[in-house]
Amino acid sequence: MPAESRRDRWRRALARRVGIDARALAAFRVAVGLLVLADLGLRARHLTAFYTDAGVLPRSTLAETAPALASLSVHARVGSWRGQAALFALTAAAAAAVVVGYRTRAATAGTCYLLLSLYLRNRYVLNGGDGLLALSLLFGVFLPLGGRWSVDAVRSADRPRRVATPATAAFCLQLVVVYLANAGFKLHGGAWTSGRAVRYVLELEQFSVRLGPYATAFPELLVAVNWLWIGMLAASPVLVLATGRRRVLAVAAYAAAHVGMLLTMRLGLFPLVVVAMLSIYLPAPVWDRLERVVAPAAGRTAGLQDRLRARLRDDPTLPSSVARAGRVAGTVVVAVLLVGSVVWPATALAGVERPGEAADVETDGYVWQLFAPTPPTTIRWVVAPATLATGERVDALDGSAVDWTPPDAADTYPSTLWHRYLAETRNAGGATRRPLGAYLCRHGAPGRKAAVRSVSVYLVEKPIPAVGGGDRRRIEVVSRDCNPTRPDRATAASGSHFAGRDHGPVWPATASSSGSATTSASTAAASSPTCCSPSPG
Template sequence: MDSSALRATLRRGRTGLARRFGVDARALAALRVALGLLLLVDLALRSRDLVAFYTDAGVLPRAVLREQFGAIASLSIHALSGSAWFQAGLFLLAGAAAAALAAGYRTRLATAVSFVLLVSLHARNPVLLNGGDSLLRRLLFWGLFLPLGRRWSVDALRAGREPSAGGDGARPDRVAGIASAALLLQVVIVYTANALFKLRGDLWVEGEAILYVFGLDQLTTGLGDLLATYPTALRAFDRLWLGLLITSVGLVLLTGWARAAFAGLFAGMHLGMALTMQITVFPLISIAALLAFLPPVLWDAAAARVRESGVGRRVIAADVPAGIDRLLPERRIGAPPAAIARWARRARPPVVAGLLALVLLWNAATLGYVAMPDAVSESVDPEEYRWDMFAPEPRTTDGWYVVPGELASGERVDVFHRRPVRWSEPPDVAGSYRNVRWFKYMMDLRASAGAPIRPAFADYLCRQWNATHTVGVERLGLYYVEQPVRLEGPEPTNRVELLRYSCARNATVSG
């Protein structure tokens, strides 16, 4: 092969890799906006239980946090204080950073601040976390190495970069490199790992697993309860979802409209989960991650449709408002010197490549394919941080909590639900958990035999009751009423006692 033919082959290879592992700058902009908005929504939802989940007056005081999660607790800025005002301040700071991220204002700084505060928030109460939280952290992390603010941003407007990219009559604007590949591969890793875990069980292969998932009243919405009455449709969704997970590598192998359609199938399934199951913002985070896979041909078609509609060429990009120069100086505050910036650009690819290799190694360890060093496993066990949602088998036991407390008057009440003690199935099992974060916390509470978080929860209930009632609670019992999910026949219940606790030493009766 002569040199010209070799160069042509290498050029075609680079082009093929760029088409598969590159990300359109408009897709990155859409991802940035989605991440900023999701952070704001997540903060708003968490703020409802700011005292309960993130202060020393709540269910996980810092002393219990450090005892139960020593290594992880050290990552939390939120753990520097147990006061509500301190947590509220950090929530407001995180909200400001998320808003700046969505707007694309000093995007890299906003991304970094959002990532650090999100890691800190998650480390303050790891009991609440699910796979969506983990994916959100990773999307922000890889975003640190990508030009999220190149399009549709205040940064782009100030730099005079809007409009650009294919579909606007200019050259295509594709971001292709190790960082873009890492972002795309991270999403594929999530799906592939989950597929491998599901294939280790029988129910997913047999098409029965999703019947048990929708038999869990703890998780389903009204629409989910309705869908549960159509087992044939559920089995079809089981096979479709498992098939998508197994072939998820197609997200990077396909290009053009085929990739857009394949990503759309995943997004449709996640949207179905959001409508039928109470699993907080997890499905929306997954849909946001899929935005990175949308190819230039889709954005070009959308831009052409916008022009044809008469809305104008600059739908998102607009002239810089008068006076914004005073708010957005030409030189960014804290911008690094040119020499440091050049060094950072050169160092970025090998650093990102090393981080991607670590991610691949970590996920191989969660699947049991490789063993992590003992020093790592002793601090953080990969088995506890794996992409095994409803895998290898879904949970087949439903249930609810009853917390009978004995008051000083001799009366018995449920001090968690603040009602008379009732052991029968609630009319709305999911509603008995207050919200999805409480549900996740209570499920971990059930699995934490011998851990200090059970007495900490009981102590929280004692303090909460005694601070708001004239007749204090003296002792309480923590019970989980489990109910096996049976596809046919009655579903019996079984009371499981998790804890007996005396409130006497902490009892304070308000006047």
Template sequence: MDDGSGVGATLAERVGIDARALAAARIYVGLLLCVDLFLRARDLRAFYTDSGVLPRNVHAELYPTLSRVSLHTLSGELWWQTLLFVVAFVVALSLAVGYRTRLSTAVSWVLLASLQTRNYYVLNGGDKVLLVVLFIAVFLPLGRRWSLDARAGRSTFDGGDGQVVGFGTAALLTQVVLIYATNAVFKVRSDAWMAGDAVPRIFQVERFTIFLGPYLNEFTTLLVAINWLWMAMLVASPLLLLTRRWLRAGLVALYLGAHLAMRLTMDLGLFAEAMWAGLLVFLPPVVWDRVEAAVMPLETGLSDWLDDRPRLDEMLRPAGPVVPARFRRGVARALPVLTATILVVGLLWQAAAVGVVPTPENSPAEPKDHSWKLFAPNPPDGDGWYVATGELASGTEVGVYTHADTSFDRPADVGETYPNARWRKYLTDLRFGSDHRIEAFAAYLCRSGAETHGERITEVELTFVYEAIETGDRTRHDLGTYRCPGE
């Protein structure tokens, strides 16, 4: 590897990551975390406090282990959740600008993991991708370029400023490919995907389609072609690792474009945005040479601006390490072992998920239940909406579904009865959930209904109306009648 030839050089070129790619990914992930926090804040009370849909006592009954490891469960009050959101936002900004980069990365991961475990029911695939990428990034030199750490001469890495090669880079690149490859295995085993029917069916589900999606639904032949194109891209995903230079750049552009198309047609939460973060690090040096040439005037201008303001520059420069030197040396020695373990565990986990290797006995989780499926093996075959009727203390019957005025008649747009991707995720699985979960949601409707109508709600009747895509037949799923708290 040192002489730039042979197997080592070939391997390094494929599993190495340009330092500028890591810097770009760091900036992007930091800003993405800020956006995620801003969007989650819209439902801060509903999803993360004791007055919401998952009070801590219910969370502890459903997830006793997770409830003990989440910082967000230390208090069910709004002020505590707000404080943690503000801290996470500040740390994410610190990550974006590269201030004490490794520490900012680690703290961002801890806070993100804590937030996600506080309410597992609102998570989608994008959240899991972001958590995995951020975890592996803790072990990578994200502050080598385009950071305040680098300006201060305190890069969190050993070596020069070019290509970064190691088990950590291999783990990150491999994990991104595994997301596609594992999904390909599940889809190849699906009759709907192998018949070309999956994508046309998905676009008939109104709760997923946005922007251009409803218009694209009219072109069935095009959707069938997209079905096969996406299948081909999933199967061909290992080429992201095997190719190099401009061929790799072209493939990355193709996958980036595919996820942009998803963002313009379907509401899949943060999936597209999280995958962009993983794909950025695949871009080879030939791309970053041109990017750097383009941003050089901006970088130089910012550097000169800080030079003209020495006091501000001094404030922004990290004063020195916050971790003792002995500890840092120990971590540096352990880093290859840690990153190699991450790489191997990631490979074995996905291999177990698709059945290539057996799941270990006494495994705390089933790999196939926590793998990259995304509408696999079978896409949804129906749509649906909730109807919630409450009885006021005065005896009047009112609608208490907080997101739309629904009835047993089909809404004009089913998708509009789900205000965002997190509510859709929570509500889609609710009808299959435990009694504790449904009761907690009914209690939330009692409280929100009383606030809306200015009068106490005595009971709530909750129903889900399911509509089959092919036949249009509707089925009512009675989820029960619940007495409101205090009755």
């Protein structure tokens, strides 16, 4: 008996730490569904540009450069904006069903599949938040997200209060794995271990927005924030190990850190996705208090719930053997997901050399490596001079006057998606970048009536002040004559150093002729080392 009692105590202690309150799962469900709707809204603004054959990645280019992705994406079966709009609407309907908790498991699975399909259609406009959002939905398929605060809960007599299963354990560990992996990468970077990294990041104008630029005036404070964040990442197991009030304080601290990211950096939905994931760690007393606060409003919906209950029928009960097989399969899948999420970053981390002053990779993409091992030290902005049929020269992306020295690099990108696309494709081959020129010939210079006669896209970069600053340099991404009888060129190696303000003519490419559109980034970099070599720091 004593041994059995001890075993029971261990089980209760484990359940307290890896179990999830059913109301926390409901809040997470609502948050994730709303985030999917927000993500769709942001992407729908650029539906033609990023998801149709008339955009920067037509299906022919996707099939040529990534045939496996093209075969897996249902969005790659459709090339028109109408077809993509229909798929967007279908995904939005599934996400709305997740929000209200109607046929929750099926809606979650459908949303996950359609969102992954959308992401595979154009991988150049993704970041770490997108990966976490899809992963959250995938875990959600195996969690009882509709147990509370849902249409499914109205028609069910079963109202679970707390859920402790292999799926909840794996999901509780998932965010901790992300934090620990990121801590490992940061500890391999000289900028992080010297306390300089946060200042580097906030001096990157393409990422630093809202309060970020003002924070750079306090370098000593940023050193403290640097070490505080590394400490929090390393201490992230506290989210699972702590209980009660200590866990609430831990969740509040991590949520505050991500809200701070939202207020200082342009990272898409990433901070909000992590805050949604943090909600699953909140214990029962938090939800008890929340229910007491909203009880008066909830009482006014009692009549609606009764009418719903009268109209909705319970789902038929599955045979016990089928239900048991489903649970076993679900356990295997979540175990594979968790193991994969550990092995993937561990393998990548093993290839990082210490002290790890990494190449200047701008993207905020991989969630394991967010600004690690070493953040970039180069400010980059985009300039896209286009010549109209009238002879006027304007910016092809927004129709404004061409400005080589804008006051804020972030403002030169039409949106976060355009920033991601240009950051991800700047070193890609010509086959990937060539459609960009064609797209801007058709849709460039918005708000201008005259047709675009020729267009070029440049990334202009300069070192951040923290590493001493320096001269600016231009890197030609693509250049195109919009006359259909004349070919375009796509190159990443026509950089040139320059100083001062320059509104003069676009400089010609030096790494490819006007008749070549397939020069790879590696070949171009070798032929023009002054263009694409990383900045010092």
